[in-house]
Amino acid sequence: MAVLQREYGRRRLLQDIRRAGRIPRIALADQTGISRATVTTITAELLQHGLIEEIAPSSDDPDARRGRPRVDLKIRGAAHLVAGGKISNRTLSLVLMDFEGAQLAELEVQLASPRFAPEAMAEVLAGAIDALAAEAGVTRGDISGVGFGIAGIVDATSGMVYWSPSLAERNVEFGTILSARLGLPAFIDNDANLVAVAEKTFGLGQDHSDFIVVTIESGVGMGLVINGELYRGTRGCGAEFGHTKVHLDGALCRCGQRGCLEAYVADYALLREAATMPGADASASAAARIEALLAAARDGDQMARRIVERAGRIFALGLANLVNIFDPGLIILAGEQMQFDHLYAEAVIAEMRQSIVQVDKPPPEVVIHKWGNLMWARGAAAYALDKVSDLALGGLGENAA
């Protein structure tokens, strides 16, 4: 199978070694269906280029106890360093990882503004990555690639950001701009997609080939994993759950359209309604006003409850639509802020279960996974790992395998 077979074999073996942590060659052959001879050839090539290394098997290995000579293979952590970053309103979170996925440093930077011109954003990122590298005693030049997650509509393939609440302009080739400023390969993706990558790589999606991640921050995001791969759609920007329509001619959305899910469940939607309540304090911060609304709802204020309950019911309706269309085995509701607990309530999940097509099989599992900003950054780093692996394997060329 010539070139195709060699490329497939390299990718598959590196992936399987990464997933296993440590694994002997024979187990690689068994689980991939690739012949032992080919496994030997390809792993020799990966060893020679320093992407993997041999390691003595752990002492509780039964073969080792019987005294057979055997070595395990593992990813060589020192092969490459990658950074991952994510912007969330005014917080920039970054992690530095080695090629094995071990975290070497982390950093959170508070930003002066929630929106930046593209070049200014690249400048901020470059400074932060220098600081991150210094934390680990290295320099930016030691890093092989940077993954970066941003809210909005992003074409990951081209690095184009069509729109983001964090950027002051539309249709920005931000991947190119960032790459040029850093002098490093930079990989941009929608932040919810990167949460899905993180769940697939480190999290609850490790054992699932098809699952959906729904994220809630100031907007509603979605990442879709089908057949073990992130699904991006034809235009590269699929899975826009927050702008699916839940009401014909409904509430006005920040995107300019009417009836979007976000226009009922996002913080701005709640605040818009809360402003109508008697005694609303328009001078308080958005966070304080949200907190006051949720507290009032908990205390039994009828108007506050009507606002919060409708948001929950509309969110349930949106989730039910995802289930009816995709029939996933698992839905992960990810978010970092306690303020969205009302959307993650048991009553909301129950309403979703009642609104899906009823068949004689269990409904999809719904799990709530609260993430800190650093976990989002880890997703971005995992994406960079994947891309840097591709670059490294591509660099091996077409030598005999």
Added chain:
Amino acid sequence: MAVLQREYGRRRLLQDIRRAGRIPRIALADQTGISRATVTTITAELLQHGLIEEIAPSSDDPDARRGRPRVDLKIRGAAHLVAGGKISNRTLSLVLMDFEGAQLAELEVQLASPRFAPEAMAEVLAGAIDALAAEAGVTRGDISGVGFGIAGIVDATSGMVYWSPSLAERNVEFGTILSARLGLPAFIDNDANLVAVAEKTFGLGQDHSDFIVVTIESGVGMGLVINGELYRGTRGCGAEFGHTKVHLDGALCRCGQRGCLEAYVADYALLREAATMPGADASASAAARIEALLAAARDGDQMARRIVERAGRIFALGLANLVNIFDPGLIILAGEQMQFDHLYAEAVIAEMRQSIVQVDKPPPEVVIHKWGNLMWARGAAAYALDKVSDLALGGLGENAA
């Protein structure tokens, strides 16, 4: 790569020969990346088992004109016969196909009732398949497999019909029942899925790896092709577009829930509203009442127009949600009945385009493909072809390849 490689190679080569119609071995090796030696071995095996045959290249082939000896490979039509069927309200449509996909016979049967007990339905199908075989001068025993499409919620893997408007019971193992009655392998699927298979095999989806087919008959169906494969979801019954919710606590649906898309756009939904119009003739047939409503709307009757226009706008909203979630390159609106022209109107498509996330790329192509019942049956036969190919390849066992 041992067994995996051999199985992959057999499937891939048979598939590529089917797609090409006729193709030389060397082109197969080029387009699949499978080595020439392996192509020679596997095609020898397929020839030996009579699944393919050699054929002189067509005279306009440039190599042939230069006098080089070469043969093309093609599927051997006589290798297997398959039947495909589809029930639509009171019409049963059937086709008989050879292994090359050439149609040998067709049959339409008018049914006494729109709903049958499972065993009675199997009985009707057995009689119709005998008649279909007789048309082609063969008998049922000459047929290798039967594909059958039915509206409703179907798990194709197990042949379980959770619910269908055509069956009098729920949770019926109809695949098993039909297979036993026919004495043949029977493959059941949701009818909209089979339209997607037909579009992929014979129709507008041949050159697309990701597309959506939306069907409208008495209900709204959907078939989803992702990466060139039908997507079925975890429970085997994904893609229930007609029961996605378009309104919280909205109109009552036949499924028992509220706010489903079908409850706004299906014929029963239109009739329910039309009954409220002054002068509505409750004694007329459903088809006549739908026709009267649509005629009144065309003639400018305000009430009729409000009914029909809302159905179109809700349909546009549902389509926009599909686009926002999947970002497909192509949407095929399939249907056989002119009565749904109001849903396929340019105004509806335009409203859909305005309701999707706007990026600096063209929106998905939307094409309308009017199918007769026999085309649906061809989809079912194509599905049977696929399944019978798998059975035939499985029967080759693990001989050296």
